[in-house]
Amino acid sequence: MTSRKILNFTFSLSFSIIVVVGIFSYTHIKDLIKSYDKVSHTFKIITELNKTHHYLTAAENNLKEYLIFNNNIEEPFYKNIQKLDNSFTRLKALTENDSTHQQKLKELNILIPKLLVFYNKTLKSLKEGELNPTKFNLAFIKNKKIEAIRYEISNIIRYEEKILNFQKEKSYNGLINTPIIIYVILIITLIIVLYTYFRTSKNLKKLESKNESLEIFKTASDQAEIACKHGNWSLFLDDLRYEFSDNLYRLLGEKPQSFAPTSENFMAFVHPKDLKKLRKQIKMMLVAKNLPPVYYRIIKKNGEISHFKTFGKIITNKYGGTKILGTTRDITEEIDHYKLLEERNRTLERKNKELNSFNHVASHDLQEPLRKIQTFISRLEDKETDNLSEKGLQYLLKIKNSATRMRALINDLLHFSKVTKPxxxxxxxxxxxxxxxxxxxxxxxxxxxxxxxxxxxxxxxxxxxxxxxxxxxxxxxxxxxxxxxxxxxxxxxxxxxxxxxxxxxxxxxxxxxxxxxxxxxxxxxxxxxxxxxxxxxxxxxxxxxxxxxxxxxxxxxxxxxxxxxxxxxxxxxxxxxxxxxxxxxxxxx
Amino acid sequence: MQEKEIYILLADDDEDDRLFFTDALDELKIKTKVKTFNDGVALMNYLNDKSNLLPSILFLDLNMPKKSGVECLSEIKKDDYFKDIAIAIYSTSASEADIEDTFVLGANIYIKKPNDYKKLKKTLSNIVTINWQYDTSNLNKDNFLLRL
Missing domain, CATH: 3.30.565.10 (Histidine kinase-like ATPase, C-terminal domain)
Incomplete structure (x- = not known):
């Protein structure tokens, strides 16, 4: 897998994990809020129930106080009754949407007004002095409504407590798991983040070192261009844009990037006699997408003439862009050397020819007089030996030997020149x-x-x-x-x-x-x-x-x-x- | 011995060689008549004059002023009138090229001028006594260059 793919993968993984964590936390917290609401609702109900019970008891006590101390309790009694009524109304409002509660309150709804009627009757009797404590007690004992109300209230409270407990248990499970889940998710996210960090920093390091070697390579290539007297150029085929390397400018005797890299600007340097040829080649290059070596001359601004050799090759990169990558070389020196070498070769060939003909002429033309000398010697030997003194004969022999030796030399030289022929x-x-x-x-x-x-x-x-x-x-x-x-x-x-x-x-x-x-x-x-x-x-x-x-x-x-x-x-x-x-x-x- | 003298021509620009040649023939015990020419032009003028007698053997030097031996040879071989003349190339050098050229043109034999008077006499004696009418039949390149 390429590092880019790994990066994409880890990014999308972390992204989805964070989204999931968010959704999870949101619903979880929403659940908690809901459960909190339910709990507080239940508490409110319980409070109101208790209040109802309290005011009921308070009203009862008022009545008792009236009986025992004959205090005027009319005002607090009605206050309590009012409060009781309020409390119960609130209770009804709280349980409006809950059918179970409504069902349970129905009983109270019947019992409480009945009790109030009983209280009012009792108060009236007390006011009129018809009631003595015994009668009072009897009336209260006989009246089962109070007990029933108390029973109902405690019943409802118990039911609420049950709900509370259930709710508590439910939210407790949620609450106890929440930190662990969040913690685990955090750890996973942290690991992913760390992994991504190390991965990215490693890639960055790699990229940096690659960049550095690229930089070195570029410098080296620049230097190589200068040393080898060649320059590079690119022609982007999509928009027919040119790029010239620094040294290409130097080859033209100009400062690097001192003019726009266009075909026309370059052509301005080309020798007029080679212009047509080069233009034709460039035109063909655009069709054939290839530039075979083309040779031409350029004239620098100082009038110096250089010989150039240019060739190019099509290159398609990863992203589908195509360009022609070309190399232009200053071959002036080579041509000069070549010319010099050719000249030397010609001289050498000429000299060789001269030497050969000299050899040939020398050997052949030398033979002619030598042959005559030898023939005359043989005639002397043949005819004149009698007329020569002993010394004369000796001299004749020496002349003969020298002539023989000369012939051997000439013959060998002839042979030598024969085998020297290429x-x-x-x-x-x-x-x-x-x-x-x-x-x-x-x-x-x-x-x-x-x-x-x-x-x-x-x-x-x-x-x-x-x-x-x-x-x-x-x-x-x-x-x-x-x-x-x-x-x-x-x-x-x-x-x-x-x-x-x-x-x-x-x-x-x-x-x-x-x-x-x-x-x-x-x-x-x-x-x-x-x-x-x-x-x-x-x-x-x-x-x-x-x-x-x-x-x-x-x-x-x-x-x-x-x-x-x-x-x-x-x-x-x-x-x-x-x-x-x-x-x-x-x-x- | 032959009754009839053999008529021999020599074309050679070198005076000494002409002298050796005539001296050597004189000393042979064969009856010969020799006529010499200084160059190719003189030789061809003589040959082309129909009033002159044609020789049996023509000795032809290759290196001559005005008209070279090779030129003379090709002219002679072109004309059927000269078909009975035996032609001996008589030259100082014996380069492969010269031997090849003259053989192709139809010379009968190639003699490298000897550097010994005795050898010269022997050579001339051999050449003059060859019956050229018979000998031209087995003409080949191997025995073209005379070896002694």
């Missing part, structure tokens, strides 16, 4: 055929050195065929070149499919599996310290006198393996041999 197409390559071709290329050297080359069967690998061939040629010729003079060169080529994670040497592998080719020889090897250095361009571990080499061969190998997103590692031990491990990525087709 965008070679990868295709399914039969490695066994590539190896065969490489062996054929090196046939002369292999035969000369009587080398033994053994190879595992290698599967078909996605690669650039001519580069793989070049790689094999370079690795095998490298092993042949650095073979030991007194040992038959033995080169073994083994294959296995491996998982990248099993080789810590493979840094940040892009692929899960690799084809691993291992070229192992029994040549002169090399110092472990040079394991990485040997792949560097023009890096040679040996002087030219010992071993011929251009220092390009292994660089080409590295380049080729890099082109395949593979890895090449060298391991060696002086006088034991060298091992080259090549990892080709296993590309799923």
């Amino acid at each position: 965008k070679e197409v990868l295709e399914l390559t039969d490695m066994n055929i590539a190896l065969e071709k490489a062996n054929k290329e090196l046939e002369e050297l292999i035969t000369e050195k009587q080398a033994i080359i053994t190879a595992d069967k290698i599967p078909i690998i996605t690669a650039i065929p001519f580069q793989v061939e070049q790689l094999f040629i370079n690795l095998i010729s490298n092993s042949l070149k650095y073979s030991k003079d007194d040992t038959v060169p033995n080169i073994s080529i083994s294959y296995s499919k491996v998982k990248a994670i099993n080789y810590s040497k493979i840094k940040n592998p892009k692929f899960k599996y690799y084809h691993k080719l291992t070229f192992k020889d029994n040549g002169i090897g090399f110092n472990k310290a040079y394991a990485e250095k040997i792949f560097a361009l023009f890096n040679r571990l040996h002087s030219r006198g010992e071993y011929s080499g251009t220092g390009i061969g292994l660089s080409i190998c590295k380049k080729i393996v890099d082109n395949h997103q593979g890895y090449i590692f060298a391991e060696g031990e002086v006088n034991k041999g060298a091992t080259f491990e090549i990892f080709f990525p296993k590309i799923k087709n």
Whole structure:
């Protein structure tokens, strides 16, 4: 249940309890008043009855006094009779609506006038002196009316007392329960009030902390807007009203909320050439309820031009209101960076092209004169050896060697520039055929050195065929070149499919599996310290006198393996041999 | 030995290469008649003159001023008049692109200029003695580039 529902529930519960308590108390008190009225009514009746009895007795005593003391009691006697009459009239009035009382008073109503007649007669007789005490007493004793009246009165009083008792009992029950009920109700109300209080204060606390985090969030968002150079805006679709965030104003070079957030006010900043485009997009946004990214320029008041990117998304809130929430970003810097990067890329491409053509031209055009030098040398050797002195022959040999070396360099450079060319197409390559071709290329050297080359069967690998061939040629010729003079060169080529994670040497592998080719020889090897250095361009571990080499061969190998997103590692031990491990990525087709 | 001399043309802008070429042919024990041209335009003028005798073999350098070897090759191959001439490309470089282009255009063989005079002689000897009438039948890309 949500806190609002709980609040509503407790409110209506307390409300109904209070209403019930009110109604209950009202009827209860009304009952009490009624019962009080009844009691006082009964008391009045009893009082009047007693009074009636009293005046009756008083009148009787007056008569007795007259008899005994012969005092003139006429005046008090009539007064008492009058009072008796009054009292009885009141009594009748009091019991007017009560049939039981009326019934009971009926008897008295007959008896009392009769008694009064008797009293008057007695008084008359006394006045005339006809009555002596004996006669008087006899008359009173004979007259049963007094006794009857007394009896009736006490009867009625008893009846009233019974009513009084019943009433007392009834109101007593009501009275004794009233405080308990009121107390219980008060306690319940108190509990509800307390519960509501704690609940409300808890919710208030929650609300406060939420408010606080919202405040923090707003500040953070403001700061983020400033840092990321973007501003937010909302378009309320119900009344087409806009709201701009502070930073949107800042992006326009204005103070926050310094002008009304309307479409027209914003458009005033937009570059005239982009105005039409942006208007069209906004119009489409109102129809499509969506704003795909739109790019445009704005002109700040100081004349500065910024590039903006704006996009928006429709949002429907809980209460059914819909608005488009948009983000506008100042992408001037990005565009500048992009332009700079593009420029640099172009320069780099141009330089690369120049370098490539330079490489190509250098290698090709250098070959031309070199070939002639070599041809002339061969003609000298062929025809003019007899005419040369021994020194001359020596010089000729040195020229020949230098020319040969130059050719090797040019050839290697050509190869290197060939494998540097980007965008070679990868295709399914039969490695066994590539190896065969490489062996054929090196046939002369292999035969000369009587080398033994053994190879595992290698599967078909996605690669650039001519580069793989070049790689094999370079690795095998490298092993042949650095073979030991007194040992038959033995080169073994083994294959296995491996998982990248099993080789810590493979840094940040892009692929899960690799084809691993291992070229192992029994040549002169090399110092472990040079394991990485040997792949560097023009890096040679040996002087030219010992071993011929251009220092390009292994660089080409590295380049080729890099082109395949593979890895090449060298391991060696002086006088034991060298091992080259090549990892080709296993590309799923 | 052949009785009839073989008529050979060479179009090459390099004077030294023309010298090596004629010297090497002279030293062969095959009877040949050689005529050389400095550029493609001179070669085509000569060929297009119907009064001139057509050669058996034409050695064509690719890199020439005025008209390149490739241009000459395509012109020659377009004209049925020259269908009996065997064409050997004779170039310093042996780039994949050049080999591909000239093969497609219909050259018979591609020779990379050797850097050894003895090799040059051997190469020319091989080329000149091929019976081109028979050999064009098994023309394919694998043996297009001459290997020695």
